[in-house]
Amino acid sequence: MTHINALDPGASPLDFYGFELRRHREVAGLTQRQLGDILNYTGSLVGQIETARKLPTQEFSERADIALGTGGLLSRLVGLVMRTQLPAWFQQVAELEARATEICTFQMGMVHGLLQTPEYVRAVLGALDHSDLDDRSAVRLARQRIFERAQSPVFWMVLSEAALHQEIGDPEAMRGQLAHLLSFENNPRINIQVLPFSAGAHAGLTGSFTVFRFASDPTIVYTEGYGSGHPTANPDTVMNCSLRYDHLRAAALSLKDSAELIRRVMEDCYGEQVA
Numbered sequence: 195m196t197h198i199n200a201l202d203p204g205a206s207p208l209d210f211y212g213f214e215l216r217r218h219r220e221v222a223g224l225t226q227r228q229l230g231d232i233l234n235y236t237g238s239l240v241g242q243i244e245t246a247r248k249l250p251t252q253e254f255s256e257r258a259d260i261a262l263g264t265g266g267l268l269s270r271l272v273g274l275v276m277r278t279q280l281p282a283w284f285q286q287v288a289e290l291e292a293r294a295t296e297i298c299t300f301q302m303g304m305v306h307g308l309l310q311t312p313e314y315v316r317a318v319l320g321a322l323d324h325s326d327l328d329d330r331s332a333v334r335l336a337r338q339r340i341f342e343r344a345q346s347p348v349f350w351m352v353l354s355e356a357a358l359h360q361e362i363g364d365p366e367a368m369r370g371q372l373a374h375l376l377s378f379e380n381n382p383r384i385n386i387q388v389l390p391f392s393a394g395a396h397a398g399l400t401g402s403f404t405v406f407r408f409a410s411d412p413t414i415v416y417t418e419g420y421g422s423g424h425p426t427a428n429p430d431t432v433m434n435c436s437l438r439y440d441h442l443r444a445a446a447l448s449l450k451d452s453a454e455l456i457r458r459v460m461e462d463c464y465g466e467q468v469a
Contacts, residue, residue: 317363
């Protein structure tokens with residue numbers, strides 16, 4: 195049986211999750227191995243989650259809630275756990291994503307994290323650092339659960355055509371990522387426009403940025419540097435970036451033409467290779 199460390203449930207959301215998982219398992223009279231067998235996971239993994247050495251996934255949480263009759267407790271906790279595992283400088287941004295009614299983003303070099311596929315995420319996060327890649331990827335992907343809410347935010351992405359050609363991961367990963375973008379073609383709440391090379395000089399040359407709008411709070415603009423994020427509600431900055439975004443959206447291809455370009459790049463650049 196995996197050694198059980200003494201956890202302080204108040205130390206962090208991850209510790210609290212592990213504490214609650216262990217408490218409900220013991221109330222059910224199950225060993226870690228027995229619970230693992232029920233959930234189709236190893237007893238070792240159950241032990242690592244209980245001792246806050248491994249992050250739980252949404253799937254694990256949902257299965258454990260059913261098996262232990264927790265009333266959905268673990269599934270509710272896992273979102274908080276994932277958010278607190280983000281880099282400290284990014285946690286505020288994840289909070290903005292979770293509260294926003296509208297998210298408008300311009301991306302120069304790669305697809306926004308909220309629309310990235312698992313393979314694309316791993317390639318991005320593993321570019322220089324392969325440590326804890328599974329957990330770090332799961333944390334990023336967990337942010338996408340905001341689109342599962344009953345009233346999900348309206349999401350607009352203007353994406354530079356360069357991002358379609360920048361091969362992140364292998365051709366299969368890129369093909370999957372572009373296919374994922376196309377899957378939103380008929381979703382009115384997730385809108386993707388491509389800014390083509392033919393647009394020339396444009397309002398986003400100074401870099402990527404995101405505008406968050408809320409039901410009652412002030413609009414916030416977010417820009418990002420290496421290892422740091424810069425959210426601001428400064429009215430002049432918000433007005434400037436909102437104007438820039440309007441011009442970028444006007445210069446970009448229509449939703450229909452954007453989808454056609456994505457489809458063409460996917461087929462021409464990342465199609466099946468004939469030996």
